[in-house]
Amino acid sequence: MEEALRIDASFIDYVLVAVYFAVVLLIGLAARRRISDSLDFFLAGRSLPAWITGLAFISANLGAVEIIGMSANGAQYGMPTMHYYWIGAVPAMLFLGVVMMPFYYGSRVRSVPEFMLRRFGPGAHLVNALSFAVAQVLIAGINLFLLASVVNTLLGWPLWVALVLAAAIVLSYITLGGLSAAIYNEVLQFFVIVAALLPLTLIGLHRVGGVDGLIDKVTNAQGGGAEQLSSWPGNELAGFSNSFLSVLGIVFGLGFVLSFGYWTTNFVEVQRAMATHSMSAARSTPIIGSFPKMFIPFVVVIPGMIAGVLVAETASLKAGGDGGGTTYNQAILLLIRDTLPNGLLGVALAGLLAAFMAGMAANVSAFNTVFSYDLWQRYVVKDRPDAYYLTVGRLATVGATILAIGTAFIASGYENLMNYLQTLFGFFNAPLFATFILGMFWKRMTATAGWVGLVAGTAAAVTVWGLNEGGVYNLPGQGAAFVAAGAAFVVDVVVSVLVSRATAAKPATELRGLVYSETPKEQRTDPAASRLPWYRSPVKLAGISLVLVVALNVVFR
């Protein structure tokens, strides 16, 4: 059984993987050693065409979880997975660019915990920093698990050995300064991933007899059917048998709460846009990113669907069998094994390993920043020299990696990782988004309401999830996560409003730059914006993107 899962990589494949990592390490070393050149790195980043920043923006998100999770979803549910892009990402990215970015950029808040601290004070800051740290360790575990499962598939080592090895590799990758040119690597990684996934999709389609062959096979497959070929109403994905509830769950739960929560408050994502030189460029970053984002599912979800009918193990899983010990999470790896010759196989492995490592490295370093500065320095041991916090940061990196080995085992228990990930987002992102949006647009919201709302929202999501796990009701797909997120959002808003009524608001002078109505217009707008041509105007670009994404939803309904 172990043997059947092996991918037969040859010497040349390992060479292609090694070349990629050599390039990444050289970039890191060059950025660290030669300071004047590192300025070039950052300057080149700033003066590159806006589409490059846009690519970095989506590339930060195009990691292991997306590639493995979305292809697993594609194999299991088919076309409804497209909602994660056309409903669950693009509208939120446009909203971020058009509505929220002027505000972020104008108020000069650089991170989500920083906003919480300034808007609501230490209570909300502490809750936010703690939940962020926990979420990062859990998500790092997912990335680590995926990385280890590639090593496991490649070399056939037991999962726990692969986990420890993968953790050691990531640790050295972070220590070697691979992160000092993070944006740079992300853009590079985007192209390698596309270079791997595009041929995979084309060859896969060719093998199943083109688009018609795929439609035919998915319709007739056991566990397939015609509903897997249209994105709406997505009953199987949401786990509701009632189509109206399913659409509601997808639009409100996934499309509004989960996706807006993720894209508009995620510290890693928002920072990409903040690094640009002007308000217009910052607003354009997520909007330009939305164009490639809406086409990525064609090289991620479609291969998953192909694997569901072409790969023997995945097809047996779909038909209700045991899949020869595999899970949906391995769908894309198995497709790679079955279709790519040596050579292309190496490119694919380089792309996947790069994405997984970068993803985990980002989680671990985000954790270490928040842990050492937002938690340790502010609440535990104050007023020590910088070197002290640097050491704390290093220890936190090692600690987070060890913890991630533990959380990787939680992740390994899920047959479809997207179910797990959406559950986590429901716990952490949905209440955060509610508090954020309320705090931004309602000046009456008080400091106490900030943290009480967050805690109540998370508690509501955990309760909904627990009731589903405990069998009080049963939502098999990602519906439980959508409902949990929706509950978190509603409870957070209601509790925040009630608590705000009972406590004293902050004086208006302290809200300048933090609440929409208290921020002067000139702080939120770019004076040069009216002189830009249409292809650099964020609002016009957003309009085009919106039309395209509506068209995609209609064409593939």
Add this chain to the structure above:
Amino acid sequence: MSDQHRTGRTAAPHRAGFSDVRTVIGLLVGFYGVVLVVMGIVAESAEDRAKTGDVNANLWAGLAMLVFGILFVLWAWLRPVIVDPDETEPPPDNPPPVGGAG
């Protein structure tokens, strides 16, 4: 080498060169293209043909990557990013070297 970065902040504007991400993307993808084309020509086997459904996938994907790589390098070369060190503010975690023109 070390003189150069000591005078980093007063140096003349120059091309970003290897630190232009387009050059690196072009070279890496182009290199992959060359390797794949060679693989497609010399190492194609019946087993590969069975996997890909009778297409020389390495050759065609390699050619596409090669073309893409060449276009990116050309683009970076024809429309270079000009680095003007005087306009560069050092990022907060990278203070200017001691002894610079401060």
